[in-house]
Structure formats: structure tokens, C-alpha cells
Amino acid sequence: MYSYSYANPKGGFYAEYVAVSAGKVAPVPNALDETSAGALPALGLTALQGVDDALELASGENVIVHGASGNVGMLAVQFAKHRGTRVLATASGPDGVEFVRRLGADEVIDGRRDDIGAAAKRFAPDGIDAVLAFVGGHELTGCLDALRRGGRVAYPNGIEPEPRKRRGVRIKAYDAEAGHREFERLGREIERAHPEIPIAEVFSLEDAAKAHERLERGHLLGRIVLRIA
Numbered sequence: 135m136y137s138y139s140y141a142n143p144k145g146g147f148y149a150e151y152v153a154v155s156a157g158k159v160a161p162v163p164n165a166l167d168e169t170s171a172g173a174l175p176a177l178g179l180t181a182l183q184g185v186d187d188a189l190e191l192a193s194g195e196n197v198i199v200h201g202a203s204g205n206v207g208m209l210a211v212q213f214a215k216h217r218g219t220r221v222l223a224t225a226s227g228p229d230g231v232e233f234v235r236r237l238g239a240d241e242v243i244d245g246r247r248d249d250i251g252a253a254a255k256r257f258a259p260d261g262i263d264a265v266l267a268f269v270g271g272h273e274l275t276g277c278l279d280a281l282r283r284g285g286r287v288a289y290p291n292g293i294e295p296e297p298r299k300r301r302g303v304r305i306k307a308y309d310a311e312a313g314h315r316e317f318e319r320l321g322r323e324i325e326r327a328h329p330e331i332p333i334a335e336v337f338s339l340e341d342a343a344k345a346h347e348r349l350e351r352g353h354l355l356g357r358i359v360l361r362i363a
Contacts, residue, residue, distance in 0.1 A: 136162045138175040138312035148342060150362050160317030163324040170331040173357040177332075178320050180290055180310040181209035185217065186319075188288030188308045189264045193218030196258045198250075198277045201268030202239065203230030205332050205357050206290070210266055211239050212329040222257045224250060224273065226353070233355050237330060245273045254280030261285065270295050278303070332356035339363075 202223035224245030261282025334356035337345040
């Protein structure tokens with residue numbers, strides 16, 4: 135079994151045993167080992183619901199995944215490709231660009247160095263259909279400028295600064311939901327698409343301090359997993 139307990143206001147995420155609502159527990163998909171299962175729920179639910187529910191991406195559409203070298207973005211790229219969309223991804227640094235390209239994005243640029251507007255124009259001369267944003271800032275403005283009239287934007291709540299409303303563009307903020315239906319849908323997607331679950335490093339509980347030190351150094355390509363037992 136695996137669970138989504140990240141949003142528990144009581145904390146206790148390093149506990150060896152924890153009580154979780156039955157609605158936030160599900161069987162681990164056969165395609166996952168326990169390390170990947172531990173890393174997946176929050177990332178997978180957020181990515182999948184952004185692709186399917188917030189944006190309703192369809193085969194043949196083009197989408198910018200902004201912040202694709204982040205943990206949620208890496209999965210969103212793979213889920214979007216599995217739906218037959220063309221993906222222009224923004225990543226951070228040369229290693230992030232290469233990593234996201236390997237995950238299947240059609241085009242990847244460095245969001246901090248490259249011209250997003252020019253890249254989007256080359257990628258979709260008639261305009262971008264949708265933007266799924268996992269980071270804010272002025273780079274996101276460049277993504278939104280590339281949208282066609284009637285385009286869509288989605289982002290998880292907490293992205294700052296939030297994109298401003300635009301005439302002719304649908305903007306939707308969302309929170310990932312976790313319940314039996316959502317876990318079943320995520321499990322089916324994992325079994326069908328076999329996405330790569332981004333894991334940077336695994337630490338034992340005894341080395342939790344080292345895990346935090348690694349987090350503080352920043353620029354991780356993947357999740358840090360803390361093995362409790």
C-alpha cells in the first residue's frame with residue numbers, strides 16, 4: 135500500500151508508523167518498486183490532474199510544460215506525451231534540459247537563458263494551445279504571451295507570482311485531490327504509461343540530516359527519498 139499524507143497538518147512525516155485516512159491509501163501499482171511508490175503520490179496526482187482535469191489535454195494539441203525539470207514537471211511531460219500532445223518544455227540548466235529531453239519532450243529549452251517566446255513561435259507558429267506551469271516569474275509571462283486566443287493555463291496553488299488574467303485565455307489554479315478514484319486513475323496511468331519516477335537520491339532515516347544538507351545545496355533532478363525501515 136502507498137499513501138498521500140504530505141498534506142497532513144500534524145506533520146510526522148518521518149514517523150515509522152502513521153495513521154492515515156483510508157481514502158488516502160491505495161495498492162501500489164505493479165509497475166512500481168517501494169522506493170518509487172514512496173516518491174510518487176503527491177507528484178503523480180498533481181501532474182496527472184493538471185494534464186487531464188485542469189487542462190483537459192487532447193491528442194494533437196501542443197503544450198508548454200514550464201518547470202519541467204522539477205519533480206512534478208518531469209511526470210507531467212511524460213503524461214502529456216502519453217496523450218499524444220506535442221510538448222515544449224522549459225528546464226533549468228544544461229543537465230535539466232538533457233534530462234527532460236530524455237523523458238520524451240519534443241523540444242526543451244533552458245527557461246532562464248533561452249528566449250521562450252522565440253522557441254514557442256518556432257514550435258507552434260499559430261500559437262500554443264496550453265501552458266502547465268510549475269514555476270512563476272517573468273519566464274512564465276513569456277509562456278503566456280505565446281498562447282493562442284482561447285488557450286488555457288493551469289498551475290498548482292502556491293505558484294508565485296500567480297499569472298495575471300488575460301482576455302481570451304482560461305486560467306485555472308488547482309489543488310491535487312487524493313481519494314480512491316484519484317489513486318485508481320493514477321495507478322492505471324502508471325501501468326499504461328510506465329513513466330520514469332524522478333528520484334535523485336535515497337537516504338536512510340539515520341541519515342536524515344544528510345538528506346536535508348543535500349536539499350539545501352539545491353538543483354536536484356528528482357526526488358529525495360528517506361527510507362524509514
